[in-house]
Amino acid sequence: MKxxxxxxxxxxxANGPSALNYKCNNQRLIHIGVNASPLLEEKCNVVLDYYVLSDRRFLQNPEKRKIALSMLDRKTTCVLREELSYDLETFEDNVxxxxxxxxxxxxxxxAKGFYFGCTTTMLALQLAYYLGLRKIYLVxxxxLYRPEQPRFYHETNVEPHDPFTSVQIWNFSNAYLTLKELGVELYLCSYESLVRPYIPYKEISQIQ
Known part of the structure; x- marks a missing residue:
């Protein structure tokens, strides 16, 4: 895939509540989803080109497991953390x-591996670079992980967030600086995001 x-x-x-504000108006864009992103396809007018998963707990939750295993378009290429192979009975050629x-x-x-950064979105970012993308928008x-709505979708049993927000922020900031040196533009499209001080902000309507 390089x-x-x-x-x-x-x-x-990604899976924060602000993802609900996205609407795809350019079908030439490459879309990479994480975790429950398949639930956004119809609402956001998009079919995921790639789907990544690195958190084993997602597959161990029966409600969420269905999202990963039965809601993806068969043409979507999946990139999963190696350890997740033990949680799958079968997998297709595009996994x-x-x-x-x-x-x-x-x-x-x-091809040599990835840094997980305590968030699946970090795998998506490293995949985006590996694919050769030169402009990347984070949606x-x-x-924030607010108790009333930590993620964009409803959870019958809310998955508690890991107490590693500072680790996530460092890795996003480091990714921005690394990509900048490599000539890749990275933009954040969440106004209230805790990582906004470290990555240039763009409104969702400016994605092109």
Whole structure:
């Protein structure tokens, strides 16, 4: 998959409540979803090109497991953390596994592994670079985890967020600085996000 979309523009659909504000008006964009992002496809007028998953707890939750295993378009390419292969009975030809090589950092070569950064969105970012994207928009990266609505979708049993927000912020900031040096533009499209001081902000309507 290296440089498969050289020079293209992409959108990473994370799971914060602000993701509900996204509406795709450009079908040439590359869309990468994480965790429950398949639930956004109809509302946001998008079919995910790629789907990534790194948190084992997502597959261990029966309600969420259905999202990952039965709601994706068969053409969507899946990139999963290597350990998740033990939680799957079968997998298709378009499912790839990548090993975690550490918590903090940014991998420029996904074939050698990725840094998980305590958020699945970090795998999506490293995939975006590996695919050759040169402009990346982060949608739904809020990091607020409000009790009344921690994520954009309803959870019967709310998954508690890990107490690693500072780790997530560091990794997003480091990803921005790394990508900037590599000539890749990274923008944040969540006005209230805790990572906004570290990544340039763009309104969702400015995605192009």
């Amino acid at each position: 440089n498969r979309h050289q020079g293209a523009t992409g959108v990473i659909l 790839y596994f990548v090993k975690a090589i550490g918590r903090d950092g940014f991998s420029k070569n996904l 739904g990266v809020d990091l």
